[in-house]
Structure formats: structure tokens, C-alpha cells
Amino acid sequence: MQRFIVRRLLYMVLSMLAATLLVFTLSRVVGDPRLLYAQPGGYGITTEAWELMGKRMHLDKPVIVQYFYWLWDALRGNLGESLLDRKPVVKHIVARIDNTLELALGGWIFATLIGVPLGILSAVKRGSIWDYLGRGFALLGQTLPVFWIGIMGILVFSVKLDLLPTGTRPDDISIKHYIMPAIVLGWFSAAGYLRLTRSAMLDVMDSEYIKLARAKGVNEMVIIWKHAFKNALIVPLTFSGLIFAGFITGAVVTETVFAWPGLGRLAFSAATDNDFPMMVGLVLWFTAMFLVVNFIVDLIYAYVDPRIRFG
Numbered sequence: 001m002q003r004f005i006v007r008r009l010l011y012m013v014l015s016m017l018a019a020t021l022l023v024f025t026l027s028r029v030v031g032d033p034r035l036l037y038a039q040p041g042g043y044g045i046t047t048e049a050w051e052l053m054g055k056r057m058h059l060d061k062p063v064i065v066q067y068f069y070w071l072w073d074a075l076r077g078n079l080g081e082s083l084l085d086r087k088p089v090v091k092h093i094v095a096r097i098d099n100t101l102e103l104a105l106g107g108w109i110f111a112t113l114i115g116v117p118l119g120i121l122s123a124v125k126r127g128s129i130w131d132y133l134g135r136g137f138a139l140l141g142q143t144l145p146v147f148w149i150g151i152m153g154i155l156v157f158s159v160k161l162d163l164l165p166t167g168t169r170p171d172d173i174s175i176k177h178y179i180m181p182a183i184v185l186g187w188f189s190a191a192g193y194l195r196l197t198r199s200a201m202l203d204v205m206d207s208e209y210i211k212l213a214r215a216k217g218v219n220e221m222v223i224i225w226k227h228a229f230k231n232a233l234i235v236p237l238t239f240s241g242l243i244f245a246g247f248i249t250g251a252v253v254t255e256t257v258f259a260w261p262g263l264g265r266l267a268f269s270a271a272t273d274n275d276f277p278m279m280v281g282l283v284l285w286f287t288a289m290f291l292v293v294n295f296i297v298d299l300i301y302a303y304v305d306p307r308i309r310f311g
Contacts, residue, residue, distance in 0.1 A: 008298050012291045019287040020074060023280055024067050033057060074284065080277035089281035092266060099169055100262035103255070104247030106182030107189070111243060114186070115193020116236060122194065123201035124224060134194055141191025150184040150257035167258030185254040189243040196239050200232035207231075233304055241297035248293070249286040 027033060034053050054060055058069040073079070079089040122134030157180060158166040165177050204210065205228055213223050255264040263282065270278035 004302055008295055012295050015291055016288060020071055020284065021067065023283055024070055027280060028063065079281035082278050083275045084273060089277050092278065093263065093281055093285055096261055096263050096266055099260065100248060100264065102178070103181055103185060103260060103262060104244065106178045107185030107247050108244045110182050111186035111189035111193055112240065115190035116197050119194040119197025120201055120224065120229060122198045123205060126202065134198065138191040138194045141187055146184060146188055146253045147257055149187055150254060153180045153184060167260060169260055181254055181258045181260055185247060185251050192239060193236060197232070197236045200235040201228055204228045204232045234301065237297065237300060237304065241293050245290045245293035248289045
């Protein structure tokens with residue numbers, strides 16, 4: 001087990017280094033980084049100041065040396081300043097992490113609690129009305145655009161019925177503010193959960209050991225939860241890690257529709273405002289979160305299926 005963990009940690013570190021190298025390369029391919037802040041000899045900056053800025057950014061050194069300086073700054077949390085307000089990028093990201101985590105957790109809980117049970121029910125009741133209802137939910141969930149669901153939710157539950165807030169995240173936030181954004185965020189993923197869980201359960205339910213358990217008179221609930229679902233768990237578990245990582249790194253559409261001050265909305269603003277340092281910082285953060293969540297999922301794999309850690 002220790003070798004398995006060390007191997008996965010090594011893969012995670014190498015993947016993160018590869019991501020930093022790619023981001024640094026792209027930042028140099030687009031041109032001189034100083035052009036993001038000023039023009040040489042132009043208004044407000046002299047040629048001497050331009051050269052001094054280059055020395056501070058280590059642009060007078062070879063590219064490989066520049067990368068190591070840049071990597072060292074990134075490891076210390078120095079990702080530069082936003083072009084809009086000249087505040088450190090890290091401060092902007094840290095200020096919005098909590099908002100995104102709250103929304104991501106709500107959307108993930110909704111998707112899991114709705115998608116997995118409906119997938120199991122659809123597989124167990126194959127060919128029944130419950131199966132058709134489950135597949136209909138999956139079809140609607142993966143075809144209706146997220147922004148449309150959000151807008152319709154605001155129109156019906158906020159404007160017409162006045163039951164829920166229209167969105168955003170006030171200082172005196174209550175559970176009502178989470179309901180619509182979390183449901184809209186988890187809607188598409190709940191449909192994906194349902195389809196994957198149903199497919200995995202059907203494969204397991206048709207296996208020989210399930211038929212043998214039924215022939216021996218094992219209780220149906222024991223067959224479903226202990227024998228079938230446990231062996232079908234790997235597929236939805238993989239999807240679970242991916243969607244949670246996606247939610248953590250920011251749901252751009254949902255956060256934009258509901259004016260939620262999270263990382264997704266910050267990424268949207270950085271892209272529209274050409275705030276390159278902010279985009280670089282967010283890309284590194286997104287990459288790190290995906291790698292951490294995938295590492296946790298690998299550990300859960302090893303616990304659920306011993307063949308993975310001993311294979």
C-alpha cells in the first residue's frame with residue numbers, strides 16, 4: 001500500500017511540473033511578458049524602467065533559468081498581480097475559494113443523492129415504468145442547457161412564486177441561497193451519474209455470481225447493495241471524482257447566471273478582461289485541484305478494490 005501511495009504521489013508531482021512547464025512556455029510564446037504592463041518608451045515608462053522591469057522578471061537570463069525562477073515564485077504563492085487592480089492574484093483566488101467550495105459541495109451532494117439511487121432503481125426495475133422515468137430524467141438532464149435551467153429556475157421560483165432568492169451570495173447567507181445554484185450545478189452530473197450507475201449495475205446484475213446468490217435464496221436487498229452495487233461502484237466513483245474536481249475548479253455558467261462570487265466567475269472575468277496573470281494563476285489552481293482529487297479517488301479505489309493496490 002505504501003508503494004502504491006508513493007507511486008501515485010510521484011505521478012501527481014510530475015503531472016503538476018508538466019503543467020507548470022506548459023503554462024510557462026505559453027506565457028513566453030505570446031511575447032514579452034512586460035508588454036502586459038507597459039510599452040517600451042511609451043507614456044508613463046522610460047526605457048531605463050523597461051530594462052529594470054526585465055531584470056526584476058529575470059528576462060535577462062536564459063529561458064530555462066527564467067522557468068526555475070518563475071517556478072520558485074509559484075511555489076511560494078507569488079503568481080503576479082492582476083492587471084485590473086494590481087492586487088496579488090493569490091489574494092483574489094483565496095478570497096473566492098470558500099464560495100466555490102460551498103457551491104461545489106452542494107451541487108455534488110445533490111448530484112450524488114439523486115443520480116446514484118435513481119441509477120440503481122432503474123437497473124433493478126429494468127423495463128418497468130421506473131426505468132423509463134429514470135432514463136427520461138437522464139435524457140433531459142444531459143440535453144437541457146445549464147444556463148437555460150438556471151434562468152427558468154429564477155423565473156419560476158424567484159420571480160413567479162417568490163420562494164427562493166435569485167442567486168448571488170450575500171453576507172447574511174441562508175440555506176435558501178444554495179438551493180437553486182446547487183441544483184442547477186448538479187443537474188447535468190446527476191443525469192450522468194444515473195446513466196453510468198445503471199449501466200454498471202446492469203453488467204453486474206447479469207453476472208453468474210448474482211444468479212448463484214439468487215438461486216441460493218439470498219435476500220434481494222443484500223444482493224443489490226452488498227454484491228451488485230459494491231462491484232459496480234468503481235465506475236460511478238471515477239465519475240464522482242471528476243465532477244467534484246470540476247465543481248471545485250469553478251462552474252463558470254452556474255456562477256455567472258446566479259452572480260455567485262466564485263472561481264468560475266473570476267475565470268470568466270479574467271478571460272473577458274484579458275487578465276493574463278489571473279488566468280495563469282487560475283489554470284495552476286485548477287490543475288492542482290484536479291490532481292489532488294484524482295489522488296484521493298485513487299486511494300479510495302485501493303480501499304474498495306484490493307486488486308488495484310496489489311496489481
